[in-house]
Amino acid sequence: MKPLLSKDAVLCSDGASGYATVAANGGIEYFLLGSKPGARVTGGCYHILKVNSLHARYDKCVKPFCGPATKNLHGYTRWLEARLAGMKPAEVIRAA
Structure with a gap:
């Protein structure tokens, strides 16, 4: 690491x-x-909720593709980033 x-x-x-x-x-x-309320944040700013939320959204985004090949994960990640930024599919394709 x-x-x-x-x-x-x-x-x-x-x-x-x-x-x-x-x-x-x-x-x-x-x-x-x-994992209990009140114990999810420490030091006022350290938490894992955003990571867990992003992981769940990524899983939901990739699931319809039935397990994409590892070599293509970067593209799926970029697609997710564009969708999270509010871009519509046609806009993502035009921007590529």
Whole structure:
């Protein structure tokens, strides 16, 4: 993970076992967040709700394609970004 994360990165987790080890080995600041209301945010700004929401939207966007090939994931991600920005399908195609 070292080449992927900068030294000032902050890792937030919902308690999955491997994240604490990754943070400790990489010298990364780590926050463990609970799933109950009031425990989902720590330090006033660290939370995983946006990541969970984005992951759910990505899954919903990719699902109709029945498991796209890994080599095409960048294109599907760009499509999702355009859709989240409010672009209509025809606008996305014209912009390509």
